[in-house]
Amino acid sequence: MTTTVYNFSAGPAMLPSSVLQHVQAELLNYQSCGISIMEMSHRDPRFLKIMAHMESSIRTLLNVPDDYSVLFFTAPARAQFSMLPMNLLGDKKAVDYFNTGLWSSVAIAEAKRYANVNIVSDSTSNQFTDIAEPSIWNLNPDAAYCHYTDNESVHGLEFNRVPETGNVPLISDMTSNLFTREFELSRFGMVYAGAQKNIGPAGLTVAIIRDDLLNRASSLTPRSFNYGIMKTEKSIDYTPATFTYYVTSLVLQWLIDQGGVASISQRNTAKSTLLYEFIDNSDFYVNPVTAAYRSRMNVPFMLKEPDLENIFLEQAENAGLLGLKGHRVLGGMRASIYNAMPIEGVTTLIEFMADFAKSRS
Ligand SMILES: *Cc1c(COP(=O)(O)O)cnc(C)c1O
Numbered sequence: 001m002t003t004t005v006y007n008f009s010a011g012p013a014m015l016p017s018s019v020l021q022h023v024q025a026e027l028l029n030y031q032s033c034g035i036s037i038m039e040m041s042h043r044d045p046r047f048l049k050i051m052a053h054m055e056s057s058i059r060t061l062l063n064v065p066d067d068y069s070v071l072f073f074t075a076p077a078r079a080q081f082s083m084l085p086m087n088l089l090g091d092k093k094a095v096d097y098f099n100t101g102l103w104s105s106v107a108i109a110e111a112k113r114y115a116n117v118n119i120v121s122d123s124t125s126n127q128f129t130d131i132a133e134p135s136i137w138n139l140n141p142d143a144a145y146c147h148y149t150d151n152e153s154v155h156g157l158e159f160n161r162v163p164e165t166g167n168v169p170l171i172s173d174m175t176s177n178l179f180t181r182e183f184e185l186s187r188f189g190m191v192y193a194g195a196q197k198n199i200g201p202a203g204l205t206v207a208i209i210r211d212d213l214l215n216r217a218s219s220l221t222p223r224s225f226n227y228g229i230m231k232t233e234k235s236i237d238y239t240p241a242t243f244t245y246y247v248t249s250l251v252l253q254w255l256i257d258q259g260g261v262a263s264i265s266q267r268n269t270a271k272s273t274l275l276y277e278f279i280d281n282s283d284f285y286v287n288p289v290t291a292a293y294r295s296r297m298n299v300p301f302m303l304k305e306p307d308l309e310n311i312f313l314e315q316a317e318n319a320g321l322l323g324l325k326g327h328r329v330l331g332g333m334r335a336s337i338y339n340a341m342p343i344e345g346v347t348t349l350i351e352f353m354a355d356f357a358k359s360r361s
Pocket residue numbers: 011075076077078079103149151152153154173174175176194197
C-alpha cells in the first residue's frame with residue numbers, strides 16, 4: 001500500500017505534480033530539439049521564449065501596469081535586502097522599515113549597512129504575533145522608500161492590507177505570498193519574491209518595479225545587482241539559472257490554468273481557515289498570532305505538551321505528512337500551505353492532528 005505524501009515544507013516547497021510530470025516528460029528532449037533545456041544557451045531563441053512567457057504570465061496574473069518592469073535575478077530573495085538601498089537611496093540618507101518578524105529583521109540589519117533605518121512599527125515586544133495600528137506608526141515622509149514583509153513565513157504573520165505611505169515608495173518582500181491573493185500593484189514602488197516558496201524551484205527572484213525607480217543606483221552597485229542595467233539587458237546580463245526559469249514558467253502557466261490569482265486566493269483562504277478553526281477548537285494545539293494577521297501560507301502551531309513534538313513529527317512522517325518541523329528560531333511545528341497544496345493535504349493533516357491528540361489524552 002502506498003500512502004499519498006503531502007509536503008508542508010516552507011521552502012524549497014512542493015510544486016504542482018502536473019508541472020513535475022511535464023518536466024519529466026521533456027527532460028531529455030526539449031520540444032523535439034534533441035537536447036535538454038538545461039543544456040541550451042540562455043541566448044537560444046527557445047530559452048528567450050521561456051523568459052518572455054514568464055514575463056507575460058506575470059503581467060497577466062498581477063495586472064502589471066505598463067509603467068512597471070518585470071526583472072529576474074539569479075540570486076536569493078535576501079540579495080534584495082542589499083540591492084534595495086544600493087539602488088533606491090539616491091541622494092537621501094534614511095529608509096523606513098517595518099519589523100514584523102524574522103525576515104524583516106534580516107532585511108533591516110542589511111539596510112543598516114547602507115542607510116539610516118527608521119523603524120515604522122516594531123512587533124518585537126509581542127513576539128511577532130501582532131501588528132500595531134497605523135495611528136501609532138512612525139513614518140518618515142523623507143525616507144527614500146518604506147519596506148515591509150507582507151508575509152512573515154517563520155512567525156506566520158501576514159499583513160491584511162497594504163500600508164499607506166504617502167509619497168514614499170512602498171517596497172514589499174512577498175517571497176512567501178506573491179501570486180496567492182490579489183493586490184493593487186500601483187500602490188507599490190516595487191515588490192519582489194524568491195521563487196522557492198510559491199513560484200518554482202530555488203534559484204530565482206522576481207522583482208516588479210515602477211520604472212521611475214530603475215535608474216537611481218549608487219555607482220558602487222555591482223552591475224548584476226543594478227536594476228537599470230538588468231532592465232536594459234532584459235534580465236540576462238549574466239547566465240541565469242535556466243532550468244529554474246523554465247520550471248517557473250510552467251508553474252506560472254499552471255496558475256493561469258487554475259483560473260488565476262482570484263481563484264487560487266479563494267482556495268488559499270478556504271485551506272487556512274479550516275486549519276486555524278481546527279487549532280482554535282482543540283485544547284491540544286495552539287497558534288499565538290492575532291486572528292486578523294494570521295498567515296494564509298504558513299501556519300505555525302505548538303503542542304501544549306512540547307515533549308511530544310518529536311513523536312508527533314515521527315508519526316506525521318510515517319503518515320506521509322512531511323516538512324512539519326518549525327523553523328529553528330521558533331521551534332514547534334509549521335504547516336506551509338502554498339498555492340500547490342491541495343485542500344486534501346490540509347484535511348489529511350487535520351485528521352492526523354485530531355487522531356494524535358486523541359491518542360495522547
Ligand atoms: C524564505 C524567505 C526569504 C529568504 O529567501 P532566500 O532566497 O533564502 O534569501 C526572505 N523573505 C521571506 C519573506 C521569505 O519567506
